[in-house]
Amino acid sequence: MRALVLTGPHRAEVRDVEPPVAGPGQVVVDVERAGVCGTDVELFTGEMSYLHTGAASYPLRPGHEWAGVVSSAGAGVDPGWLGRRVTGDTMIGCGHCDRCRAGRHHVCAERHELGIRDGLPGALAERVAVPAVTLHALPSTMDATLGGLVEPGGNALRAVEAAGVAPGERLLILGTGTIGLLAAMFARARRAEVHLLGRDEAQLDLARRLGFSTAWTASSLPALPWDGVVDASNAPALPARALELVEPGRRIVYIGLSGTPSTVDTREIALKDVTAVGILGASAGLPGAIAAYADGSVDPRPLVAATVGLDEVAAALAGERPPGAGPKLLVDPRR
Incomplete structure (x- = not known):
């Protein structure tokens, strides 16, 4: 089968590889759509921290949105x-440690991250093998794009839920990429007053x-009390700015990651009695996202700029974006 392989920093190619076989407890999935996200770009450029800690290494087969x-299904x-x-x-x-048994498998020290950490090849391929316990069935009303x-x-x-903003309260989202806009959609569906901060008009x-008419730049952002702030940007200065803006208590x-360390004054966190929450992974949010897409309360399809084939992914990772208004690129591996 054909699969995208990252062979080193700024090197990617489509290769013919052995197709996966479903082992015990696994299934093989014929991939209809896979997303390309900022993590994939960082794996391509070599900036991803896992490449420097040894959690990931080349050659690497990416793809974790699919x-x-x-x-086919394996034994059991x-x-x-x-x-x-x-x-x-x-x-x-791993399924066995204290974190996994407590429902925190997403921070298991021995976890695999499909298409990111070493262990399981990702879904930017015609087929992918995954443990059956990780599967979420999609309703018949949801097509491959929504999936x-x-x-x-x-x-x-998960970011919206962690912000703790009630209906009618004001949520400020920093960043207008895929995660920022999706967070805005979920917050609107929950009847929050949603504001967005972007780099420019x-x-x-x-x-x-x-x-979202209440979308601002730094110079036009109104001086309002912000009941919650979600930093979905990759700007190193914005984590501290979020702390400045949020209402005390x-x-x-924090769901965005910058390429360089961000500095936050923890004294201000204490003196404002602010709770800071980090978000890693979608695990607990997957059922809710499926439900919102299925009932139409959130429609993410306008975020898709284009759907391309595997042969076009390397250029996209290098910054050659196809024309389209949305921030999200999807891949049909069978093209």
Whole structure:
């Protein structure tokens, strides 16, 4: 089968590789859609921290946002999965440690991260093998495009829930990329008053076309009390700015990662009695994202700039984006 392989910093190619075989407890999925995200770009450029800590190494087969149809099942797997459209959890814990047993498998010290950490090849390929316990069935009302957007949606939903903003309260989201806009959609569906902060007016165009009229630049941001702040940016200065902006006694959520360390004055966290929450992975948010997509309360499809084939992914990772207004690139590996 064909799969994208990262062979080193700034080197990617489509190769013919051996197709996966479903081992005990696993299924093989025929991939219909896979997403390309900032983590994939960092793996391509060599900036991803896991490459420097030894958690990931080249050659590497990326792809952790995906949807497809189960085509085979290994020993011990319910055959009812066969033929079903599914997506799956990126975070795959050992299943035995205290963290896994407490429901925190996404921070298991021995976890695999599909297509990110060493262990399991990712879904930027025609087929992918995953543990059946990580699967989430997709309703018949959801097509492959929506399925391919579940993983980023789960991350965004977790960020919104962590912000602790009630209906009618004011949430400020820093960043207008895929996660920022998805967070805005989930917060709007929960009847929060949603505001977005972007770099410039051009970056805010899509947000406004999606119905978020309260989208601002740093110079136009109004001096309002912010009941919660989600930092979904990759700007190293914005974590500290989030702390400045949030109301005392409320919550900041950090889901964006900058390429360089960010400095936050913990004295201000204490003196403002602020709760700071970090978000790693979509695990607990996947069911809620599926439900919101299925009932139509959140429609992420306008975020998709284009759907391309595997042969076009290397250029996209290098910054050659196809025309399209949305921030998200999806891949149909069978093209």
